[in-house]
Amino acid sequence: MPQPWLQLQVELEGSAAIACDPRPGRIVIVGPGHTFLQLAEAIDDAFARWDLAHLHAFELPDGQLVGLPDAGPPLGDAPRWLDHRGVEVLAAIAPGDRFAYTFDLTERWRHDCRVLEETLDPLALFGEPPARPAIAFGWGWIPDQYGRTHPEENAPGGRRGRDSNPRWT
Numbered sequence: 001m002p003q004p005w006l007q008l009q010v011e012l013e014g015s016a017a018i019a020c021d022p023r024p025g026r027i028v029i030v031g032p033g034h035t036f037l038q039l040a041e042a043i044d045d046a047f048a049r050w051d052l053a054h055l056h057a058f059e060l061p062d063g064q065l066v067g068l069p070d071a072g073p074p075l076g077d078a079p080r081w082l083d084h085r086g087v088e089v090l091a092a093i094a095p096g097d098r099f100a101y102t103f104d105l106t107e108r109w110r111h112d113c114r115v116l117e118e119t120l121d122p123l124a125l126f127g128e129p130p131a132r133p134a135i136a137f138g139w140g141w142i143p144d145q146y147g148r149t150h151p152e153e154n155a156p157g158g159r160r161g162r163d164s165n166p167r168w169t
Helices: 036-046 122-126
Strands: 006-014 025-030 056-059 065-067 081-083 098-103 109-115 134-139
Touching: 006 036, 025 036, 036 056, 036 098, 036 134, 122 134
Parallel strands: 065 081
Antiparallel strands: 006 025, 006 109, 025 134, 056 065, 056 098, 098 109
Protein backbone atom coordinates (compact mmCIF):
# COMPACT_ATOMS: atom_id res chain seq x y z
CA MET A 1 0.00 0.00 0.00
CA PRO A 2 1.44 3.43 -0.91
CA GLN A 3 2.48 5.81 1.85
CA PRO A 4 -0.21 8.47 2.43
CA TRP A 5 0.47 12.06 1.53
CA LEU A 6 0.34 14.69 4.26
CA GLN A 7 -1.61 17.92 4.04
CA LEU A 8 0.11 21.01 5.41
CA GLN A 9 -1.84 24.14 6.24
CA VAL A 10 0.63 26.97 5.62
CA GLU A 11 -0.38 30.46 6.77
CA LEU A 12 1.65 33.60 6.13
CA GLU A 13 2.08 35.58 9.35
CA GLY A 14 3.93 38.42 7.64
CA SER A 15 7.41 39.89 7.48
CA ALA A 16 9.58 42.21 9.51
CA ALA A 17 7.65 45.13 7.97
CA ILE A 18 4.21 43.70 7.07
CA ALA A 19 1.73 41.90 9.33
CA CYS A 20 -0.86 39.77 7.57
CA ASP A 21 -4.29 40.09 9.15
CA PRO A 22 -6.14 38.06 8.13
CA ARG A 23 -3.48 35.54 7.23
CA PRO A 24 -3.44 34.16 3.68
CA GLY A 25 -2.98 30.43 3.54
CA ARG A 26 -2.46 27.43 1.34
CA ILE A 27 -2.93 23.69 1.70
CA VAL A 28 0.20 21.97 0.39
CA ILE A 29 0.33 18.21 -0.08
CA VAL A 30 3.61 16.40 0.48
CA GLY A 31 4.43 12.83 -0.49
CA PRO A 32 7.11 10.19 -0.10
CA GLY A 33 10.57 11.26 -1.21
CA HIS A 34 9.83 15.01 -1.17
CA THR A 35 12.54 17.07 0.47
CA PHE A 36 12.38 20.28 2.45
CA LEU A 37 14.01 22.08 -0.48
CA GLN A 38 11.10 20.98 -2.69
CA LEU A 39 8.64 22.04 0.02
CA ALA A 40 10.30 25.49 0.24
CA GLU A 41 10.00 25.89 -3.54
CA ALA A 42 6.30 24.91 -3.44
CA ILE A 43 5.58 27.36 -0.59
CA ASP A 44 7.45 30.14 -2.41
CA ASP A 45 5.41 29.45 -5.55
CA ALA A 46 2.18 29.37 -3.53
CA PHE A 47 2.92 32.77 -2.00
CA ALA A 48 3.91 34.43 -5.31
CA ARG A 49 7.62 34.82 -4.59
CA TRP A 50 9.56 35.80 -7.67
CA ASP A 51 12.91 36.97 -6.28
CA LEU A 52 14.18 33.63 -5.04
CA ALA A 53 17.75 34.73 -4.32
CA HIS A 54 17.18 34.57 -0.56
CA LEU A 55 17.97 32.00 2.11
CA HIS A 56 15.16 30.16 3.85
CA ALA A 57 14.82 27.99 6.94
CA PHE A 58 12.42 25.51 8.45
CA GLU A 59 12.27 25.28 12.23
CA LEU A 60 11.02 21.82 13.16
CA PRO A 61 8.95 21.05 16.27
CA ASP A 62 12.11 19.94 18.13
CA GLY A 63 13.89 23.23 17.29
CA GLN A 64 16.18 21.75 14.63
CA LEU A 65 16.81 24.02 11.65
CA VAL A 66 16.58 22.74 8.07
CA GLY A 67 17.93 24.82 5.22
CA LEU A 68 21.17 25.50 3.43
CA PRO A 69 23.95 23.86 5.45
CA ASP A 70 26.49 26.18 7.04
CA ALA A 71 24.16 29.16 6.57
CA GLY A 72 24.63 30.03 10.23
CA PRO A 73 21.97 30.09 12.92
CA PRO A 74 20.01 33.30 12.21
CA LEU A 75 16.92 31.98 14.00
CA GLY A 76 18.60 30.88 17.21
CA ASP A 77 21.50 28.96 18.64
CA ALA A 78 20.97 25.65 16.85
CA PRO A 79 24.14 23.56 16.84
CA ARG A 80 23.95 22.86 13.10
CA TRP A 81 21.57 22.93 10.20
CA LEU A 82 20.18 19.90 8.42
CA ASP A 83 20.56 20.05 4.63
CA HIS A 84 17.20 20.84 3.00
CA ARG A 85 18.25 18.88 -0.10
CA GLY A 86 18.53 15.59 1.75
CA VAL A 87 15.94 15.66 4.51
CA GLU A 88 12.63 14.10 3.51
CA VAL A 89 9.59 15.91 4.87
CA LEU A 90 7.64 12.75 5.78
CA ALA A 91 10.59 11.50 7.86
CA ALA A 92 10.68 14.69 9.95
CA ILE A 93 7.03 15.58 10.62
CA ALA A 94 3.77 13.81 11.44
CA PRO A 95 0.07 14.66 11.64
CA GLY A 96 -0.59 17.20 14.38
CA ASP A 97 2.92 18.74 14.23
CA ARG A 98 3.49 22.47 13.90
CA PHE A 99 6.63 24.01 12.48
CA ALA A 100 7.76 27.28 10.93
CA TYR A 101 9.07 28.29 7.52
CA THR A 102 10.94 31.56 7.06
CA PHE A 103 11.63 32.91 3.58
CA ASP A 104 14.32 35.61 3.24
CA LEU A 105 16.23 35.58 6.51
CA THR A 106 16.61 39.37 6.36
CA GLU A 107 12.97 40.37 5.72
CA ARG A 108 11.78 37.29 7.67
CA TRP A 109 8.61 36.26 5.85
CA ARG A 110 7.35 33.83 8.51
CA HIS A 111 4.86 31.03 7.87
CA ASP A 112 3.04 28.93 10.45
CA CYS A 113 2.84 25.34 9.16
CA ARG A 114 0.46 22.79 10.64
CA VAL A 115 0.31 19.15 9.58
CA LEU A 116 -3.36 18.24 9.25
CA GLU A 117 -4.63 14.96 10.68
CA GLU A 118 -6.35 13.92 7.46
CA THR A 119 -4.05 12.45 4.80
CA LEU A 120 -4.76 12.75 1.09
CA ASP A 121 -4.68 10.56 -1.98
CA PRO A 122 -2.97 12.54 -4.77
CA LEU A 123 -4.49 10.26 -7.41
CA ALA A 124 -8.00 11.36 -6.39
CA LEU A 125 -6.99 15.03 -6.46
CA PHE A 126 -4.65 15.24 -9.47
CA GLY A 127 -5.01 11.94 -11.31
CA GLU A 128 -1.33 11.15 -10.74
CA PRO A 129 1.19 11.81 -7.99
CA PRO A 130 2.88 15.20 -8.44
CA ALA A 131 6.67 15.12 -8.76
CA ARG A 132 7.02 17.65 -5.94
CA PRO A 133 4.82 19.07 -3.17
CA ALA A 134 1.72 20.64 -4.68
CA ILE A 135 -0.81 23.30 -3.75
CA ALA A 136 -4.30 21.83 -3.27
CA PHE A 137 -6.22 24.87 -1.98
CA GLY A 138 -5.67 28.48 -0.99
CA TRP A 139 -7.21 31.67 0.35
CA GLY A 140 -6.37 35.27 1.08
CA TRP A 141 -4.48 38.23 -0.32
CA ILE A 142 -0.74 37.75 -0.94
CA PRO A 143 1.44 40.82 -0.32
CA ASP A 144 4.34 41.64 -2.65
CA GLN A 145 7.55 40.30 -1.12
CA TYR A 146 9.00 43.84 -1.10
CA GLY A 147 5.78 45.57 -0.06
CA ARG A 148 5.27 47.25 -3.43
CA THR A 149 1.80 48.36 -4.47
CA HIS A 150 2.51 49.84 -7.94
CA PRO A 151 4.60 48.66 -10.89
CA GLU A 152 6.68 51.86 -10.80
CA GLU A 153 8.01 51.21 -7.31
CA ASN A 154 11.64 50.03 -7.52
CA ALA A 155 11.11 48.52 -10.96
CA PRO A 156 13.97 48.24 -13.45
CA GLY A 157 13.62 51.26 -15.73
CA GLY A 158 10.68 52.56 -13.68
CA ARG A 159 10.39 56.14 -12.50
CA ARG A 160 11.92 55.37 -9.10
CA GLY A 161 13.72 52.11 -9.89
CA ARG A 162 17.22 53.33 -10.61
CA ASP A 163 17.13 56.11 -8.03
CA SER A 164 15.76 54.21 -5.05
CA ASN A 165 17.19 50.71 -5.39
CA PRO A 166 20.96 50.33 -5.82
CA ARG A 167 20.46 46.80 -7.19
CA TRP A 168 19.21 48.32 -10.47
CA THR A 169 22.15 50.67 -11.05
